[in-house]
Every structure is written in structure tokens, then in C-alpha cells.
Amino acid sequence: MYDEREIIIDPEFQRLFRWDVGQKSKLIESLLLGIPLPSIFVFETEDGSWELIDGLQRVSTILEFMGRLRGPDGEINPPSVLEATKYLPSLHNAVWETSELIDVPMQEQRPIDKTQQLAIRRGRLGVEILKRPSDDQTKYDLFQRLNAGGTQANAQELRNCIMLMISKDYFRAVKNSAEQDAFKRVVSISEEQSERQRHMEMAVRFLVHTQVPYDGRLDVEEYIDEGIVTLAQAGNHATAADLINRTFQLLDEVAGNNALRRFQNGAYVGKVGLVGLEAIAVGVARNLPAILALGPTPSKTFVKEKIESFWEQQQVAAFSSSGLRGTTRIQRTVPFGEEWFRP
Incomplete structure (x- = not known):
């Protein structure tokens, strides 16, 4: 089905969900030992083909090992090479068949025998077929619920996939902006966090927070989930990129990696937290046209002074109090920031 394009695996999903060699080796080990694999979930599209929703790594690992997995450009990816496992130490440097494309010298590659190839080809993999719902929202909800229990995917990785499902252009625009130096400096992201x-x-x-009103009814994570679905469906990727780029360029010019940190006793201290993002970054974004209208130098002076005096306000101290629920905090930080950064 994969060779005939009858089962769809989005190549960009493969970049977001990436197993290491140990996990891949254990999957092939399970097939060789006859251990049943969990079912995969697919949506049946209008033309009858299947769109893989859950089981990406299981399917792509098998296809990659066999030398059948295609990359984003449609070209076949280099086949994978395995490592020894607890029950099958013989899988060290095991390959489906020797290949110059594999990053292990050919003389060190150990092709599995025909019996093992047949065991993999005949391995059982249950398939749960979900008829495409009339409402795409159902598709996104099911995707999150099916994947949320996995150890490899965190909440944002799932959101990335959902944005890809809805609009590749929107996802790429947000990703490109989030990888700009100014943005990374302001939010102070480490390589591990990235x-x-x-x-x-x-x-x-x-x-x-900038574009979708919050009424406090939904849990914060659900609000973020639904909010980004709404924005991606609207598809205004140029607007999203422009909003991120201009806001964080201004914050970077004003205070760099101190822009969202607490200002206390004449110095910036602590780590970047959600209070700074929700009140300062969102507050500046919601007032960006009025702030920029002040002029190049006055706008920077205004923002710098407002950031420093922001942390002196009595209300702001309460934003970080222990026990304060996120649902309550957001209903305070965002409106306060919008008012505070209004010229």
C-alpha cells in the first residue's frame, strides 16, 4: 500500500517524531520474536486511501529498515542499521541487505537471512480504520488522544503535527519565526529545550494569547490546543510570522535575553517564565502599531521603561504566587499587559 501511495505518511511528521536506533532495534526484535505490535490507526480518505494518524514510528521504522521509506523529496531514505538487543544480540549492525547508502562500512554490515525477512514480512500489525469525520476538529482531537500517552511526544510536538495537518504554510511560518535569533534570545531557549x-x-x-480571547472555561492546555487550531485554519501565516518577528525584534533590541526576565533592584534576574510571555510579550504585541508610531527611538525607550517598572507593580507580584491556577493567571496577566503597554 505504501509503495502504491495508498497509505499516506507525511514526511514532515517523520522529522517531528524520531526514534533512536535502540527503539528501532527493539521494534524489529519484537517482530522477529513474534511479539504482537499495538494496532495502528488510520483515517480513510475520500478516495479510499489511508492517512496514518497513530503508529508513525512503527510503520516508518519497518519501512526504513527494509529500505522502502521515502523522504520529503520522494527519494528513498538510506536504510537503517540496528544494534544488539537483550534477546537478540545478533542484531548488532544488522541490515535488511547490504547497501553503500548505510553509514556503516559494507564489510561490517550483517544482512539478516531470508527466514528473518519472512518473519518481518509476515508480522502481524492490527489496523483500526476510522472513517473520515465530517468535522476536521474530530480528526485533530483523535490524533491528540491517540498520541498523548506516548513517551516520545510532548504537548507541543502534537500541536506541531496538528498544525501540519491543517496548514503546512502556517506551520512553516511559525517554525521559521520561532527559529529566528531574536526570538530565541528573548525567550532564552537552550539547545535541549529546542x-x-x-x-x-x-x-x-x-x-x-495575542489573537484568541480566553474566557477561563477551558483548561489552559486545551485553550492553547483549540486556539492554534483556530489560527491555523484561518491560515493567515504571513500575519502570524509578522507579529512574532516584529514583536520579538523590538524586545530583542530593547533588552535582548533580559526582555522577559524579572527586573529587581536594578538588575534582571531569574529565568524567562510564562508571566513575562503572557504580560510583556503579548502586551507589546497587542499595542504594537501604537508603540511603533512613537518613532524608532521613543518606542524603544517606552518599552524599556515599561518593562522595568512592570515588575514593581503590586499586581504583578501576585501573578507568580504559589497555588495560582493557570486559568486564573492568564485572565490577569494578558489584560494587565495589554493595558500596561498601551502608549
């Missing part, structure tokens, strides 16, 4: 998509999470939270 790998876990923390920069994308901050960009998505910023966009949702």
Missing part, C-alpha cells in the same frame, strides 16, 4: 520544541511552544502560546 529539541523538545520549547521555542515552538512559546511561539504558539504567544500567538494564541
Whole structure:
């Protein structure tokens, strides 16, 4: 089905969900030992083909090992090579068949025998077929519920996939903006946090808080989930990118990696937290045209002074109090920031 394009695996999903060699080896080990694999979930599209929703790594690992997995350009990816496992140490440097494309010298590659190939080909994989719902929202909800229990995917990685499902252009625009130097400096993202998509999470939270009203009814994570679906469906990717780029360029010019940090006793202290994002970044964004209208130098002076005096306000101290629920905090930080940064 995959060779005939009858089952669809979005290549960009493969970049977001990436198993290491140990996980891949254990999957192939399970097939060789006859251990049943969990079912995969697919949506049946209008033309009868299947769109893979849950089971991406299981399916792509098998296809990659066999040398059948295609990349975004349609070209076949280099086949994978396995490592020894607890029950099958013989899988060290195991390959489906030797290949110059594999990053292990050919003389060190150990092709599995025909019996093992047949065991993999005949391995059982249950398929749950979900008829395409009339409401795409159902599709996104099901995707999150099916994937939320996995150890490899965090909440933002799932949101990334949902944005891809809805609008590749929107996802790419947000991703490109979140990877700009100015944005990363202001939100102070480490390499490890970046790998876990923390920069994308901050960009998505910023966009949702700036553009989608919050009434406090939904849990914060559900509000962010629904908000980014709404924005991606609207598809205004140029507007999203422009909002992120201009806001964080201004904040970067004003205070760099101190822009969202607490200002106390004449110095910036602590880490960047959600209070700074929700009140300062969103507050500036919601007033951006009026702020920029002050002029190049006055706008920077205004923002810098407002950031420093922001942390002296009595209400702001309460935003970080222990026990304050996120649902309550957002209903305070965002409106306060919008008012505070109004010229």
C-alpha cells in the first residue's frame, strides 16, 4: 500500500517524531520474536486511501529498515542499521541487505537471512480504520488522544503535527519565526529545550494569547490546543510570522535575553517564565502599531521603561504566587499587559 501511495505518511511528521536506533532495534526484535505490535490507526480518505494518524514510528521504522521509506523529496531514505538487543544480540549492525547508502562500512554490515525477512514480512500489525469525520476538529482531537500517552511526544510536538495537518504554510511560518535569533534570545531557549520544541511552544502560546480571547472555561492546555487550531485554519501565516518577528525584534533590541526576565533592584534576574510571555510579550504585541508610531527611538525607550517598572507593580507580584491556577493567571496577566503597554 505504501509503495502504491495508498497509505499516506507525511514526511514532515517523520522529522517531528524520531526514534533512536535502540527503539528501532527493539521494534524489529519484537517482530522477529513474534511479539504482537499495538494496532495502528488510520483515517480513510475520500478516495479510499489511508492517512496514518497513530503508529508513525512503527510503520516508518519497518519501512526504513527494509529500505522502502521515502523522504520529503520522494527519494528513498538510506536504510537503517540496528544494534544488539537483550534477546537478540545478533542484531548488532544488522541490515535488511547490504547497501553503500548505510553509514556503516559494507564489510561490517550483517544482512539478516531470508527466514528473518519472512518473519518481518509476515508480522502481524492490527489496523483500526476510522472513517473520515465530517468535522476536521474530530480528526485533530483523535490524533491528540491517540498520541498523548506516548513517551516520545510532548504537548507541543502534537500541536506541531496538528498544525501540519491543517496548514503546512502556517506551520512553516511559525517554525521559521520561532527559529529566528531574536526570538530565541528573548525567550532564552537552550539547545535541549529546542529539541523538545520549547521555542515552538512559546511561539504558539504567544500567538494564541495575542489573537484568541480566553474566557477561563477551558483548561489552559486545551485553550492553547483549540486556539492554534483556530489560527491555523484561518491560515493567515504571513500575519502570524509578522507579529512574532516584529514583536520579538523590538524586545530583542530593547533588552535582548533580559526582555522577559524579572527586573529587581536594578538588575534582571531569574529565568524567562510564562508571566513575562503572557504580560510583556503579548502586551507589546497587542499595542504594537501604537508603540511603533512613537518613532524608532521613543518606542524603544517606552518599552524599556515599561518593562522595568512592570515588575514593581503590586499586581504583578501576585501573578507568580504559589497555588495560582493557570486559568486564573492568564485572565490577569494578558489584560494587565495589554493595558500596561498601551502608549
